[in-house]
Amino acid sequence: MSKRDSGAVETRPPRPEAASTHxxxxxxxxxxxxxxxxxxxxxxxxxxxxxxxxKILALSMVTAVAIWAAFPLIDAKAWGWLxxxxxxxxxxxxxxxxxxxPMKYLLPGTLFLLAFQVAPVxxxxxxxxxxxxxxxRGTKQEAITSIQTGSVKQVEGSTEYTLAVATRDSGxxxxxxxxxxxxxxxxxxxxLRKLGGATVDGGRVTAASGYTLLKLGQLSARNQEIGDLKxxxxxxxxxxxxVTQAFEAKATRHYDPACDCVIDVETGTQWVxxxxxxxxxxxxxxxxxxGWKVNVGFDNLVSVATDPHISGPFVRTLIWNLGFALAxxxxxxxIGLLCALAMHSDRVxxxxxxxxxxxxxxxxxxxxMLLVWRDMFNADxxxxxxxxxxxxxxxxxxxxxxxxxIAVQLWLGFPYMFLVSTGALQAIPKEMTEASQVDGATVxxxxxxxxxxxxxxxxxxxxxxxFSFNFNNFNAIYxxxxxxxFPADNTSVGATDLLITYTYRLAFGGAGAEYGFAAAVSIxxxxxxxxxxxxxxxxxxxxxxxxx
Amino acid sequence: MRIxxxxxxxxxxxxxxASACGGNDDTSTDASAKDSAQAGGTLTIWADDKRTAALKPxxxxxxxxxxxxxxxxxxxxxxxxNFVTASQSGKxxxxxxxxxxxxxxxxQNGAIDPxxxxxxxxxxxxxxxxKGVTYNGQIYGVPYAIENLALIRNTDLAPTAPATIxxxxxxxKKLKASGKTSEIMSLQVGENGDAYHIYPxxxxxxxxxxxxxxxxxxxxxxxxxxKTEATAAFEKIAKLGEKGEGALKRxxxxxxxxATFTSxxxxxxxxxxxxxxxxxxxxxxxxxxxxxxxxxxxxxxxxIGVQAFYVASKGTNKVAAQEFVTNYVTQxxxxxxxxxxxxxxxxxxxxxxxxxxxxxxxxxxMEAGKNGAILPAIPxxxxxxxxxxxxxxxxxxxxxxxxxxxxxxKAISDAINK
Numbered sequence: 001m002s003k004r005d006s007g008a009v010e011t012r013p014p015r016p017e018a019a020s021t022h023x024x025x026x027x028x029x030x031x032x033x034x035x036x037x038x039x040x041x042x043x044x045x046x047x048x049x050x051x052x053x054x055k056i057l058a059l060s061m062v063t064a065v066a067i068w069a070a071f072p073l074i075d076a077k078a079w080g081w082l083x084x085x086x087x088x089x090x091x092x093x094x095x096x097x098x099x100x101x102p103m104k105y106l107l108p109g110t111l112f113l114l115a116f117q118v119a120p121v122x123x124x125x126x127x128x129x130x131x132x133x134x135x136x137r138g139t140k141q142e143a144i145t146s147i148q149t150g151s152v153k154q155v156e157g158s159t160e161y162t163l164a165v166a167t168r169d170s171g172x173x174x175x176x177x178x179x180x181x182x183x184x185x186x187x188x189x190x191x192l193r194k195l196g197g198a199t200v201d202g203g204r205v206t207a208a209s210g211y212t213l214l215k216l217g218q219l220s221a222r223n224q225e226i227g228d229l230k231x232x233x234x235x236x237x238x239x240x241x242x243v244t245q246a247f248e249a250k251a252t253r254h255y256d257p258a259c260d261c262v263i264d265v266e267t268g269t270q271w272v273x274x275x276x277x278x279x280x281x282x283x284x285x286x287x288x289x290x291g292w293k294v295n296v297g298f299d300n301l302v303s304v305a306t307d308p309h310i311s312g313p314f315v316r317t318l319i320w321n322l323g324f325a326l327a328x329x330x331x332x333x334x335i336g337l338l339c340a341l342a343m344h345s346d347r348v349x350x351x352x353x354x355x356x357x358x359x360x361x362x363x364x365x366x367x368x369m370l371l372v373w374r375d376m377f378n379a380d381x382x383x384x385x386x387x388x389x390x391x392x393x394x395x396x397x398x399x400x401x402x403x404x405x406i407a408v409q410l411w412l413g414f415p416y417m418f419l420v421s422t423g424a425l426q427a428i429p430k431e432m433t434e435a436s437q438v439d440g441a442t443v444x445x446x447x448x449x450x451x452x453x454x455x456x457x458x459x460x461x462x463x464x465x466x467f468s469f470n471f472n473n474f475n476a477i478y479x480x481x482x483x484x485x486f487p488a489d490n491t492s493v494g495a496t497d498l499l500i501t502y503t504y505r506l507a508f509g510g511a512g513a514e515y516g517f518a519a520a521v522s523i524x525x526x527x528x529x530x531x532x533x534x535x536x537x538x539x540x541x542x543x544x545x546x547x548x
Numbered sequence: 549m550r551i552x553x554x555x556x557x558x559x560x561x562x563x564x565x566a567s568a569c570g571g572n573d574d575t576s577t578d579a580s581a582k583d584s585a586q587a588g589g590t591l592t593i594w595a596d597d598k599r600t601a602a603l604k605p606x607x608x609x610x611x612x613x614x615x616x617x618x619x620x621x622x623x624x625x626x627x628x629x630n631f632v633t634a635s636q637s638g639k640x641x642x643x644x645x646x647x648x649x650x651x652x653x654x655x656q657n658g659a660i661d662p663x664x665x666x667x668x669x670x671x672x673x674x675x676x677x678x679k680g681v682t683y684n685g686q687i688y689g690v691p692y693a694i695e696n697l698a699l700i701r702n703t704d705l706a707p708t709a710p711a712t713i714x715x716x717x718x719x720x721k722k723l724k725a726s727g728k729t730s731e732i733m734s735l736q737v738g739e740n741g742d743a744y745h746i747y748p749x750x751x752x753x754x755x756x757x758x759x760x761x762x763x764x765x766x767x768x769x770x771x772x773x774x775k776t777e778a779t780a781a782f783e784k785i786a787k788l789g790e791k792g793e794g795a796l797k798r799x800x801x802x803x804x805x806x807a808t809f810t811s812x813x814x815x816x817x818x819x820x821x822x823x824x825x826x827x828x829x830x831x832x833x834x835x836x837x838x839x840x841x842x843x844x845x846x847x848x849x850x851x852i853g854v855q856a857f858y859v860a861s862k863g864t865n866k867v868a869a870q871e872f873v874t875n876y877v878t879q880x881x882x883x884x885x886x887x888x889x890x891x892x893x894x895x896x897x898x899x900x901x902x903x904x905x906x907x908x909x910x911x912x913x914m915e916a917g918k919n920g921a922i923l924p925a926i927p928x929x930x931x932x933x934x935x936x937x938x939x940x941x942x943x944x945x946x947x948x949x950x951x952x953x954x955x956x957x958k959a960i961s962d963a964i965n966k
Contacts, residue, residue, distance in 0.1 A: 146658030217615025242871030289656035488947030
């Protein structure tokens with residue numbers, strides 16, 4: 001996938017059209033006079049009437065949103081979150097009314113950082129310490145409810161009733177039931193009694209004195225009541241299924257708090273709650289499918305480190321992963337820079353057309369493009385083999401598959417590098433290269449000794465973020481090779497698998513999604529990327545000191 | 549000045565705050581008023597795109613008859629996982645439409661409730677369909693359609709149906725040699741294999757996935773892939789692969805398998821009812837017959853999938869949902885409309901008969917699925933797809949089954965027992 005999907009890169013290159021028309025100028029590096037006028041207006045706005053109105057409206061909006069958000073929090077009794085919200089609103093009011101100036105600029109950024117960076121990270125880390133995943137999503141109570149409702153079975157050989165739901169004059173809900181012989185009954189929480197004087201039509205009670213029949217539209221308002229109404233019988237209870245049928249049924253499993261277990265009344269089997277795994281387990285170790293979320297401590301993190309499926313092929317995958325990220329980043333940078341240098345020359349005609357063409361891959365949805373490229377690499381039907389009369393099984397061999405994966409990345413990623421390099425090139429004063437040429441440097445020397453170092457000062461941070469993005473470039477692999485080819489003796493890790501695609505399969509390819517495990521894996525991957533980025537940024541700082 | 553400004557701002561803000569509160573009160577009374585209208589009000593159904601269109605008129609009719617609003621919402625991607633996430637966060641629809649092999653996962657997440665069907669309703673449905681939606685002895689959904697693989701043959705190129713896979717391969721090779729086609733057959737494999745599509749050949753060659761418990765459920769403890777029969781079965785499949793006859797190829801994928809058939813590059817296609825729309829559009833004369841097995845082998849069993857309606861555990865309008873699913877989905881007209889939208893044979897026996905009167909395909913697919921095995925709905929099945937498919941792709945690409953299959957079996961049992 002190309003750079004544009006990376007949240008990490010916020011920097012936008014200067015608009016290429018504007019840049020292409022003026023070659024000999026360095027205005028972009030100078031502060032334009034208009035911007036200072038603009039900032040004066042902003043600074044003064046708080047004292048003007050308009051500014052005041054804007055401020056009042058903005059603060060009111062904040063308050064309104066806060067109140068709107070508070071009700072669900074109160075409903076959910078989430079007092080911690082509510083307190084957090086109060087603190088945020090109070091600090092917004094404090095900062096914008098008492099105005100310690102720097103805080104006005106810092107506060108929105110800080111809040112967004114908290115909301116969109118810190119909160120997800122905390123959530124991910126906290127998930128890593130749980131068994132959250134399929135079968136372990138909710139609370140224990142939810143699991144028990146689900147087990148009990150899932151065990152409601154029709155009593156064998158019992159009567160199937162036709163149902164009409166009605167109310168008594170008191171408003172109390174009752175079931176008017178008809179058995180297959182046409183005998184009418186009335187059922188409520190006290191039990192089932194014969195109903196005299198009812199009109200039965202088509203097997204269903206259509207009128208009865210003292211009762212008002214309800215239609216589905218009216219019934220839905222009392223949805224819960226209908227679900228809760230159970231007419232007790234000797235073998236169980238009559239429950240409604242929809243509003244036209246009723247059955248004698250009973251729950252075959254129930255939870256007993258005394259033994260903290262689920263008991264099957266038919267077989268007598270007991271499943272005892274296991275608080276460590278969050279599931280009900282019987283004597284033979286069989287689990288009930290419905291479990292609940294529990295804290296598992298460091299289990300997930302430890303199992304990532306000790307799982308032979310992960311630790312075995314880890315180093316090999318990591319090396320390819322680094323190679324893929326490096327090749328993608330440097331390759332796209334080299335091609336992009338080359339194109340940018342070519343377009344930077346005054347002698348190129350039709351620059352606008354070239355630029356538009358070069359940016360095309362960037363303008364197309366990369367999801368679709370990845371799939372198109374995958375089909376183009378198809379060994380028998382793909383465009384590439386047909387056009388070049390080759391018989392290469394691209395995704396069949398490890399090295400051809402890797403080459404194909406990188407080739408697709410180069411195509412998708414170079415326009416971004418072209419754009420940023422164009423921007424950075426135009427910020428370098430022409431005088432510098434001219435001066436070096438006067439001193440007798442060749443074009444290559446001028447590029448190598450003057451232009452490139454200056455470019456790298458501006459572009460290194462982008463290259464680093466591009467690297468860390470490509471390191472985790474899930475789509476690039478998942479939508480093309482899906483990690484293929486896989487060695488015959490190991491179906492868990494393929495030749496083009498990145499750490500992220502590989503662990504994605506581990507976390508979601510087994511018996512259901514395991515978010516806890518996936519979160520633990522992402523902590524490890526985050527650590528690797530963070531270390532590499534930190535080292536690179538330190539090196540960049542040295543570079544800046546040397547060249548600026 | 550500064551203090552005064554602050555005071556004025558605060559006063560205004562407070563006034564607006566008060567009005568915001570007032571506004572909020574209004575909306576909450578609105579909401580509760582709406583609730584009572586809505587509780588009578590909205591029944592939400594989630595389905596995929598094609599079925600949403602087919603369901604809409606019937607849903608509206610149901611709504612009118614019963615005085616409620618029925619909303620059919622199309623969820624075009626990841627319907628199952630979206631549904632599980634929504635029901636976990638309390639935003640679940642009332643009804644969801646999907647394949648029966650979701651049941652295991654939906655049940656373990658407490659997302660669906662069992663449904664109670666009357667004995668008449670049960671008898672109106674095909675047995676295999678009811679078996680599909682039965683999980684742990686409970687019926688969890690109301691089936692409306694059945695789907696399975698069959699052999700679809702271009703009758704212009706290949707007039708007679710092959711009795712065995714060997715016949716098919718020799719006929720396909722002749723067609724290829726004469727230049728009429730470029731592929732022996734089109735059975736999707738892809739770089740990472742496709743367990744669903746290879747399953748008929750795998751079973752014919754003697755392989756199995758799970759053993760069967762006494763009550764008819766699949767037994768995850770008894771893993772068929774780990775047995776020697778599985779490796780032996782793949783030895784036979786390898787002979788059809790790239791290093792053998794070249795009938796099975798990794799370059800034929802889920803994206804180009806049907807197109808290979810419709811563009812007449814292959815005379816034989818192994819696919820399901822969903823392929824018919826494209827084939828009809830291409831104007832190809834075809835016949836649907838059972839997938840042939842190996843000569844002298846066991847019967848080729850395709851997987852049987854069942855499409856069903858489920859009642860969400862955490863829906864807000866359960867009574868209406870149960871009513872719709874149990875008494876409305878079991879009507880013939882709806883089943884026929886859904887068949888027209890996407891030609892999967894109806895699960896209602898009567899609807900199937902009516903559809904078959906005008907359309908031979910439905911019956912032919914049912915016939916092809918006669919030997920079929922219900923696609924396992926147990927959650928462990930999700931551990932099979934990936935390793936099994938990869939081993940299949942490796943074997944078809946020329947790898948030795950004796951290394952590939954035991955490796956896949958180990959990966960599967962590790963994932964199940966984790």
